[in-house]
Amino acid sequence: MDNNEYLYHYTNIETLALILKNQTIRFNSLDKMDDLQEQQTADIKNIGQFCYISSWTDDSTESIPMWNMYASLNLGVRIKLRKNPFKIYNNTAEDLSKVINAPVNDASNGKPLQSIIPIAEMFSKGFFSAQAMSKELLIKVEYTDDKEKLYPCLLSEEGERFSIALGELGKYKNLHWKFQNEWRYILTVFPFQLNQPLETSLQSFQLTANKMRYGIEKQPFPYYDMYLSDQAFSEMEITLSPRISAGSKVIVESIVEKYNPSATINESHLVGLI
Secondary structure: OOHHHEEEEEEEHHHHHHHHHHOEEEEEEHHHOOOHHHHOOOOOOOHHHHEEEEEEEOOOOOOHHHHHHHOOOOOEEEEEEEOOOEOOEEEOHHHHHHHHOOOOOOOOOOOOEEEOOOHHHHHHOOEEOHHHHHOOOEEEOEEEOOHHHHOOOOEEEEOOEEEEOHHHOOOEEEHHHHHHOEEEEEEEOEEOOOOOOHHHHHHHHHHHHHHHHOOOOOOOOOEEEEEEOHHHHHOOEEEEOOOOOHHHHHHHHHHHHHHOOOOEEEOOOOOOOO
């Protein structure tokens, strides 16, 4: 498979253990990122908390700055996975009817609606994500000094109606971060309780939108864990940090053998060079 179909993620051994044990990748919200500029917009406060991301790079060459910042030269690993590695779910009318406590007509003609987060799970946890339905989470970050991109205007108003362009969040970073060559998976969520009468749900939707508009709504969760597909998980490659100790190497080998024995472990190309 062509290398352009793969992405790389620098992290520590503890996080690797959780990824392997749970077969998940964690998405954190923009307000938890090291680039404090990311969560800011020109018009809405606290809106970055509804945008969750997982950061990767397409640079197959090991990066000393990336090792230092996100993994460490002594206790880190670099994970290699195919692009869009997430598990895909089939959503049936029966699944949805259990969540909303009402019959749901099956209009799929035998083809279940697919998503990378089960619709029933979204409803039960009180949120909705359009990206989860489109299965298109991956974008290449654009590095810029354009203030209109770095501090976007998300609010559009027409009379009493308004909309919030959550999809504009997380796409741009300051030129200072260009060394990252970052690709990221972006999941924007809208807090929404559907398991209640329709009229109540619509009122709740409008109230939540207004609270987001004025920066007083709270995120439904601080992070979200996305499940990896079995195929992507089994193809994982793990590169050890350049100065990893013999003991830490044993730890990595042990957790890989236990949770993902088909994964490949590689030595760093920087061993002996730094």
